[in-house]
Amino acid sequence: MIEVRNLEKVFQKDQSEVRVLEDISLTIGEGEFVSIMAPSGMGKSTFLNILGCLDKPSSGTYILDNVPVHEMNDDELSHIRNKKFGFVFQSFHLLPRMTAWENVTLPLIYSEADANMKAKAVQVLEAVGLGDRVDHLPRELSGGQQQRVAIARALVNDPRIILADEPTGNLDSKSGQEIMGIFKKLHGEGRTLIVVTHDREVALLSDRIIEMKDGRISSDRPTAQALTEVAL
Amino acid sequence: MRAARMARQALSAVSENKTRTLLMMLGVIIGVATLTIIASSVLGARGMVMEKVEKFGLDQIMIMAGAGRKPGVPQPIPTTLRVEDGQAIESEVPNIKDVSPQINRRDYLVKYGAKSSYGVLVAANPNWSAVWNTAAESGRFLSEEDRTRLARVAVIGKTVVRDLFEDEDPIGKQVLLGNNPFEVIGVLEPRGTSATGVDMDSRVIIPLSTGQKRVFNQEYLAMIKVALQDPSRMDQTVADVRALLRERHNLPQGLEDDFTIVTPTQVMSLASKVSTTFSLFLVLVSAISLIVGAVVIANIMFIAVNERKGEIGIRRAVGATKNDILSQFLFEAVTIALLGGVIGAALGIVGLKGLAFLMKAPMAAMWQPIALALLSAALVGLAAGIQPARAAANLNPIEALR
Numbered sequence: 001m002i003e004v005r006n007l008e009k010v011f012q013k014d015q016s017e018v019r020v021l022e023d024i025s026l027t028i029g030e031g032e033f034v035s036i037m038a039p040s041g042m043g044k045s046t047f048l049n050i051l052g053c054l055d056k057p058s059s060g061t062y063i064l065d066n067v068p069v070h071e072m073n074d075d076e077l078s079h080i081r082n083k084k085f086g087f088v089f090q091s092f093h094l095l096p097r098m099t100a101w102e103n104v105t106l107p108l109i110y111s112e113a114d115a116n117m118k119a120k121a122v123q124v125l126e127a128v129g130l131g132d133r134v135d136h137l138p139r140e141l142s143g144g145q146q147q148r149v150a151i152a153r154a155l156v157n158d159p160r161i162i163l164a165d166e167p168t169g170n171l172d173s174k175s176g177q178e179i180m181g182i183f184k185k186l187h188g189e190g191r192t193l194i195v196v197t198h199d200r201e202v203a204l205l206s207d208r209i210i211e212m213k214d215g216r217i218s219s220d221r222p223t224a225q226a227l228t229e230v231a232l
Numbered sequence: 233m234r235a236a237r238m239a240r241q242a243l244s245a246v247s248e249n250k251t252r253t254l255l256m257m258l259g260v261i262i263g264v265a266t267l268t269i270i271a272s273s274v275l276g277a278r279g280m281v282m283e284k285v286e287k288f289g290l291d292q293i294m295i296m297a298g299a300g301r302k303p304g305v306p307q308p309i310p311t312t313l314r315v316e317d318g319q320a321i322e323s324e325v326p327n328i329k330d331v332s333p334q335i336n337r338r339d340y341l342v343k344y345g346a347k348s349s350y351g352v353l354v355a356a357n358p359n360w361s362a363v364w365n366t367a368a369e370s371g372r373f374l375s376e377e378d379r380t381r382l383a384r385v386a387v388i389g390k391t392v393v394r395d396l397f398e399d400e401d402p403i404g405k406q407v408l409l410g411n412n413p414f415e416v417i418g419v420l421e422p423r424g425t426s427a428t429g430v431d432m433d434s435r436v437i438i439p440l441s442t443g444q445k446r447v448f449n450q451e452y453l454a455m456i457k458v459a460l461q462d463p464s465r466m467d468q469t470v471a472d473v474r475a476l477l478r479e480r481h482n483l484p485q486g487l488e489d490d491f492t493i494v495t496p497t498q499v500m501s502l503a504s505k506v507s508t509t510f511s512l513f514l515v516l517v518s519a520i521s522l523i524v525g526a527v528v529i530a531n532i533m534f535i536a537v538n539e540r541k542g543e544i545g546i547r548r549a550v551g552a553t554k555n556d557i558l559s560q561f562l563f564e565a566v567t568i569a570l571l572g573g574v575i576g577a578a579l580g581i582v583g584l585k586g587l588a589f590l591m592k593a594p595m596a597a598m599w600q601p602i603a604l605a606l607l608s609a610a611l612v613g614l615a616a617g618i619q620p621a622r623a624a625a626n627l628n629p630i631e632a633l634r
């Protein structure tokens with residue numbers, strides 16, 4: 001469903017250019033759980049943002065469900081983000097003045113669906129185990145709970161692809177376990193998961209581990225294979 | 233529906249930071265409040281003047297004895313304006329419908345038994361009633377017979393009735409005008425206060441002939457009111473009347489008129505000139521507050537956009553288009569400005585009530601200026617919000633999320 005070819009991303013910084021992604025080609029199929037690992041500053045977030053249509057590549061092609069995304073305009077990209085992707089960020093990014101359920105409805109506001117937004121939000125919050133925190137403000141929730149609200153927000157429009165950028169990076173290990181449990185479940189439901197992580201335990205849940213170095217993919221293998229190599 | 237949901241989002245942001253919202257509204261509140269007060273009072277004053285002018289008669293001119301009388305400066309009334317002048321005008325000038333000559337005295341003592349009242353004594357012909365558009369409410373008005381007989385009869389206004397008769401029926405009673413006994417034959421319908429503040433209901437009307445021979449002992453007139461057939465030809469008629477009077481009064485060229493002609497257009501243009509200058513100044517005041525209000529709103533919106541970068545990034549990430557973000561911030565700005573407008577209009581109405589109380593004059597809040605004020609508030613919001621909203625919409629979502 002995702003197919004990128006010769007992807008390149010160059011940032012203009014003052015006079016100089018920063019070539020973050022040099023030449024990235026890869027295919028991700030429906031229902032895959034992929035983790036992306038690399039040292040800091042290697043361009044993981046940049047790549048994920050391009051996959052999620054938040055950013056555009058400097059050159060190269062990106063085909064999503066047989067549609068050339070790299071040719072789309074801003075409004076079309078917004079529509080795709082709303083329909084096909086759910087984002088989960090390291091620092092949750094909840095709106096502080098909105099309750100949990102109101103935060104979860106945010107994607108619904110920008111979609112045409114006209115169902116009962118609150119009922120839908122509560123239903124998704126229950127699915128991530130927060131049925132009893134519906135009316136809480138973010139500051140009244142623990143980090144793990146906030147991240148689960150963020151996941152509920154990512155799920156409320158029922159997207160087929162979940163993109164997560166270091167989702168457990170700000171959490172203690174117990175909360176991280178909870179998030180991983182939810183990811184496992186989502187994977188079981190047949191959704192496609194692409195997770196940027198430094199956390200080996202998260203990576204071990206995935207089917208496939210991609211490593212990046214100097215703007216290129218340095219390694220792309222099934223998790224089982226990566227595991228045996230580590231074991232050797 | 234999508235629009236309604238987004239409007240609700242914007243409203244929640246407005247109610248979030250109340251102090252800031254109030255600060256943003258302040259300029260608009262002041263601007264709209266002053267605009268409401270100004271426009272209502274100017275329109276009201278103009279309406280009042282127009283009403284007075286219309287009562288005066290749009291098809292009538294007044295010829296007063298004496299050159300341009302200055303208010304508050306006592307001047308001897310010349311003895312040159314005469315009944316014959318009126319007759320000559322009627323017979324020699326075209327476009328004349330009716331001519332009503334009169335003598336009047338202010339603060340004239342009227343007595344009935346032990347009670348007394350000070351009225352405006354007017355000596356006039358029977359056609360006064362038609363020319364002044366004031367009929368007898370009870371009893372009758374002066375008749376042709378009263379004129380020829382030099383009858384000692386009077387038609388009196390409501391204020392005089394109240395002062396002298398209380399519950400008694402005044403018709404048929406004898407009152408003293410100076411030392412002359414007069415029979416009350418009628419009561420005038422009420423007319424309120426004139427444009428110059430004279431109580432029109434304190435008038436006492438007697439036959440002109442009686443006044444000349446038995447009360448004032450004078451032949452000359454104080455004024456002649458002239459009704460025209462075609463008011464659109466007023467300028468020509470005024471010129472004709474003036475030429476005729478100058479000729480009859482033997483005024484050589486270079487000498488000023490010994491009479492003054494007042495036309496309704498003169499009264500109106502004076503009134504509108506005064507109120508235009510006044511309103512121009514006050515409109516400037518409210519325009520400045522509205523502009524200051526717009527600048528304040530724009531600046532605080534820029535700060536808010538910067539503070540809410542994260543929010544903008546999240547909204548963009550979950551599918552908000554640039555237009556959605558633009559609309560949200562624009563809607564916020566307009567809502568704040570309109571809210572300020574509503575508060576300002578309410579304060580303006582309260583202010584008008586206060587002014588009305590202080591000046592003892594009716595000052596109605598009018599819907600046109602309030603509508604105008606709210607419209608300008610909305611425009612202020614749009615003008616102030618457009619640049620910050622654009623900045624918000626054009627934020628790179630990646631930068632906004634960092």
Ligand SMILES: Nc1ncnc2c1ncn2[C@@H]1O[C@H](COP(=O)(O)OP(=O)(O)OP(=O)(O)O)[C@@H](O)[C@H]1O
Nearest residue numbers: 011012013018020039040041042043044045046047
């Ligand atoms: N807008 C930008 N302008 C200039 N340089 C940028 C911009 N965004 C990212 N970069 C640079 O691109 C490189 C990759 O950034 P990116 O955030 O993708 O790395 P990352 O792999 O996600 O790192 P981390 O693990 O720390 O999150 C960094 O060197 C960063 O400084």
Ligand SMILES: [Mg+2]
Nearest residue numbers: 044045046165
């Ligand atoms: Mg990163």
